[in-house]
Amino acid sequence: MFGLRILKTARLSSLLQPKWVKPDATVQATTQLRLKSDLHEPDYLISMEPDEPVHDCLNLQLKGYDYTLLEACQSQIHRYCEVMGLTVDECWATPAQQLKVQRYKPRGTVVDAEYHLHVYERNVQVSDVPAWALGTLIRLARASLPEGCALSVHDHAVEHEEVRYVPDNQLIDLKQQLEDMGGARPDKKKRK
Secondary structure (H helix, E strand, O other), rough: HHHHHHHHHHHHHHHOOOOOOOOHHHHEEEEEEEEHOOOOHHHHHHHHOOOOOEEEEEEEEEEEHHHHHHHHHHHHHHHHHHHHOOOEEEEEEEEEEEEEEEEEEOOOOOOOEEEEEEEEEEEEEOOOOOOHHHHHHHHHHHHHHOOOOOEEEOOOOOHHHHHOOOOHHHHHHHHHHHHHOOOOOOOOOOOO
8 A cells, every 4th residue: 555655656747847847968968056145156166065875786585385375565665666776686586495394292292283384585686776765665574574584685695696497306316326336437538
């Protein structure tokens, strides 16, 4: 519901802007943005203001037990990023983790019930995020998060990239068999 209000507001603001006014890109690039309060400030003081901090590459990681809810939440976060003008590099799903949960009878070691759960994960990778936009994006993502889902935001690392690929178990087994048999033969140089 909150997300729909933001999208409606963004649509209304784009409709209220006049279509016939097109600013020249070269003029905007060469001139500094001057506010009314900066009227009597010299140009060199305005140019010495520090740049705003920018986060290089961030992953918004969603985890939950229902894949369809995660898929819808991921697409909504992707839409929020586009509305805010942030660049989304990639969105991906990782293979599901299978969990076996056992519930024991009270004061005993006898299994009362056994559950097989699947934990799904979706990721949205955003790059060059200004600091002012990160807080807003996280608040929007948390507000639109469905029940039973978890959100974590972290810097992108190589491990996050490797998790998304499914390993070839048959190839791993063959390599293990080769190692058990003594490894690969040394290459013999051919005589001429």
